Amino acid sequence: MQQTLAKKEFTPPQVSSREFKRDNLPPTDDYREQLFELEKAGELEVQRVPEPYVELETKYGRKKKIPHQMTWHHKSCGQCGHIPGYSTSIFWINRKLGFEYHDPRDQTSCTAWNYYASSTSNSAAQAGIAVRNFSQAKIDGYFPVIHCGTSYGHYKETREQLLHYPVLRRQVRKIMDRLKMPFVFPEEIVHYSEWVHAMRDRIAELQVLDLSKVTVTVHPACHYHKLVVEDAVYDRDLFDGQRTAIISGLVDALGAKVGDYSTWHDCCGFGFRHILVSRDFSRSFATTRKIERMKEEVNPDVTLTHDTGCVTTLDKSQFAAQAHKKNVGIPVMSDAQFAALAMGAHPYIVCQLHWHGVDMKPLLEKMGIDHKKAWEEFEVQAERIKAGEIEYISWKEADA
Amino acid sequence: MSIYSDAKYTDVPLEKKQELFDEVKADMRYDHQLYGCYECGICVAACPSARFYDFSPRVFAQVMAREDVDTFYELLNDSVWDCSQCFSCTRCPRQNNPGGIITIMREVAVNHGMQSAKDALKAYSRIIYKIMSTGTQVAPDMLQPDFFPDWGPDVKQVSDNLDVWRRCVPPETMHTTELAWDVSEKTRLELYMIWKLTGNLEMIEKIDEGIFMILEEVMEELLEENGYDIDDYENLLEEEEDE
Ligand code: SF4
Ligand code: SF4
Numbered sequence: 001m002q003q004t005l006a007k008k009e010f011t012p013p014q015v016s017s018r019e020f021k022r023d024n025l026p027p028t029d030d031y032r033e034q035l036f037e038l039e040k041a042g043e044l045e046v047q048r049v050p051e052p053y054v055e056l057e058t059k060y061g062r063k064k065k066i067p068h069q070m071t072w073h074h075k076s077c078g079q080c081g082h083i084p085g086y087s088t089s090i091f092w093i094n095r096k097l098g099f100e101y102h103d104p105r106d107q108t109s110c111t112a113w114n115y116y117a118s119s120t121s122n123s124a125a126q127a128g129i130a131v132r133n134f135s136q137a138k139i140d141g142y143f144p145v146i147h148c149g150t151s152y153g154h155y156k157e158t159r160e161q162l163l164h165y166p167v168l169r170r171q172v173r174k175i176m177d178r179l180k181m182p183f184v185f186p187e188e189i190v191h192y193s194e195w196v197h198a199m200r201d202r203i204a205e206l207q208v209l210d211l212s213k214v215t216v217t218v219h220p221a222c223h224y225h226k227l228v229v230e231d232a233v234y235d236r237d238l239f240d241g242q243r244t245a246i247i248s249g250l251v252d253a254l255g256a257k258v259g260d261y262s263t264w265h266d267c268c269g270f271g272f273r274h275i276l277v278s279r280d281f282s283r284s285f286a287t288t289r290k291i292e293r294m295k296e297e298v299n300p301d302v303t304l305t306h307d308t309g310c311v312t313t314l315d316k317s318q319f320a321a322q323a324h325k326k327n328v329g330i331p332v333m334s335d336a337q338f339a340a341l342a343m344g345a346h347p348y349i350v351c352q353l354h355w356h357g358v359d360m361k362p363l364l365e366k367m368g369i370d371h372k373k374a375w376e377e378f379e380v381q382a383e384r385i386k387a388g389e390i391e392y393i394s395w396k397e398a399d400a
Numbered sequence: 401m402s403i404y405s406d407a408k409y410t411d412v413p414l415e416k417k418q419e420l421f422d423e424v425k426a427d428m429r430y431d432h433q434l435y436g437c438y439e440c441g442i443c444v445a446a447c448p449s450a451r452f453y454d455f456s457p458r459v460f461a462q463v464m465a466r467e468d469v470d471t472f473y474e475l476l477n478d479s480v481w482d483c484s485q486c487f488s489c490t491r492c493p494r495q496n497n498p499g500g501i502i503t504i505m506r507e508v509a510v511n512h513g514m515q516s517a518k519d520a521l522k523a524y525s526r527i528i529y530k531i532m533s534t535g536t537q538v539a540p541d542m543l544q545p546d547f548f549p550d551w552g553p554d555v556k557q558v559s560d561n562l563d564v565w566r567r568c569v570p571p572e573t574m575h576t577t578e579l580a581w582d583v584s585e586k587t588r589l590e591l592y593m594i595w596k597l598t599g600n601l602e603m604i605e606k607i608d609e610g611i612f613m614i615l616e617e618v619m620e621e622l623l624e625e626n627g628y629d630i631d632d633y634e635n636l637l638e639e640e641e642d643e
Contacts, residue, residue, distance in 0.1 A: 075573070077537040081580035084540075084569045091571055103573050105584040108535035108591045116485035118521050119506030120528055120607060123429065124637055125598035132590055153487070165428050167640075174636050175597050179590050222486040229490070267448040271484035277523040279550060281452050281484075289451070319552030352569060357554050378568065385567050398570040 069099035076148030078308035085352025112154035149307030153223030221307035259298030270309035348378035402470035443489035457498035513606035
């Protein structure tokens with residue numbers, strides 16, 4: 001006998017109905033004590049988080065210090081190169097909040113994208129590159145804030161290795177001596193999205209758009225919360241402290257809705273090597289495990305993430321998937337771009353949304369942004385550049 | 401000899417496989433990446449590459465823990481490059497890090513100039529050149545329709561308007577097209593010296609001699625112009641071994 005199948009309904013996991021007690025969690029070392037001991041022994045110099053700072057709770061309860069300002073912006077290759085509105089939005093929010101920051105030229109990539117793609121490097125080189133950047137930040141008089149999720153994860157790995165292996169510290173010391181630079185390591189490794197989270201109430205105070213009708217899905221970056229897990233920020237009041245609070249906390253503060261979906265923990269499919277030369281994997285994974293699931297279970301207006309590779313993979317993979325009649329079409333951007341838009345940033349001059357793949361117009365309309373007018377304004381500036389009237393768009397136009 | 405009847409690479413001497421295996425084990429990070437394995441499969445459930453390829457982080461943990469050098473050699477050739485290096489597998493209840501083991505295995509494969517590593521990195525080498533010479537991994541001028549045909553018409557729009565659109569980005573450091581941001585020459589040279597001091601140029605030579613030669617020529621000319629004596633920057637890891 002043939003049975004009629006009932007329409008399959010998805011019930012998202014009810015994390016909030018569970019109680020999660022923190023009392024007997026495994027103790028984790030506070031690595032800062034080891035750093036300070038090494039400093040006392042004269043092995044390295046620890047750069048302290050400048051005051052004032054916000055203290056955020058991490059996975060196992062340690063309080064992490066997030067500086068307000070005097071930040072040295074460790075930029076990301078993929079953000080600056082392919083998603084320029086990402087870094088621009090981070091700077092723009094700093095400016096809007098009246099904070100002093102430094103956008104250095106004396107900064108290299110962490111080179112971890114290359115390392116995880118090709119392994120054409122080793123621990124000594126990777127640690128040397130990290131410490132050279134950190135030392136430069138100290139010399140410049142600012143505290144490093146890391147834009148890329150992979151740089152953040154890799155620098156945490158590097159810190160673990162430097163603390164564990166005297167031989168690596170000796171090698172890095174030799175490298176820094178040859179470069180005639182000090183051996184500096186920061187007290188905290190801070191990701192920009194932690195700073196956004198720490199500033200979310202101040203961002204909300206400056207909010208000019210009503211986002212109550214906007215539904216968001218969140219994709220947390222693997223290298224943020226899976227690589228050296230004890231540094232990631234959690235909050236008892238969000239998901240009962242069972243998932244990182246990053247992004248969701250911001251969306252909540254801005255009055256938009258966070259929609260839950262069953263593959264929240266999954267990777268985006270970036271793959272480091274794959275996204276550049278083996279994209280069949282990245283495309284399949286991003287669309288079947290992330291975008292299609294979000295569409296089916298939440299149908300969000302936008303998905304927000306906090307890392308270079310995740311924005312790229314989730315956004316760019318959707319175009320080819322349409323040819324296979326896949327259920328795709330979700331705009332993708334970073335938490336920083338979303339926050340900047342909420343504060344009134346220009347969608348093209350600041351957030352540079354024309355570098356993204358998926359059509360943003362329905363989202364912008366729902367957010368109350370006149371994208372036609374905004375594009376015309378962008379084109380006026382582009383024409384001025386073409387006519388040789390101005391060389392660049394400067395912060396003056398962006399801050400306006 | 402392998403216990404499996406369908407074992408591959410039976411023509412490769414056991415000594416060679418053992419040598420590579422011992423190099424992985426000798427890496428200082430190795431002891432903190434493998435603590436035995438329950439075969440629970442939690443890592444596999446979390447692993448994106450396992451959903452797409454014939455690939456399993458559990459197999460890496462098992463094979464390494466059993467010290468099965470024949471299967472290790474198969475993984476080194478046929479599997480390591482499938483890993484996404486996402487580290488979702490660190491959810492392992494034994495605190496293993498299969499992705500970390502794979503990083504080390506890849507390093508050994510590159511150091512030995514293995515053909516499988518060369519094949520996996522063939523199309524990728526130009527990126528190695530970019531990162532090593534400029535200090536940024538990807539750049540706006542890489543956004544070209546023939547490199548990213550599957551990313552849709554926006555890539556063509558970006559590439560058609562690249563110069564003007566880059567100058568429409570407000571931060572002063574980001575008006576570049578060949579670099580992700582404007583890295584100062586001093587800093588680019590410092591980065592190159594780090595590659596030299598840690599023997600990375602030798603690794604590149606083993607994997608792609610052509611890229612190595614261009615890189616060396618371009619960068620060393622720049623170093624000389626800036627008054628550096630390149631002989632001061634010999635591989636210090638080798639010095640360490642001698643000590
Ligand atoms: S790091 Fe590699 S093995 Fe581990 S989960 Fe990611 S893809 Fe799988
Ligand atoms: S999660 Fe850990 S213990 Fe379980 S199969 Fe994977 S490596 Fe083995």
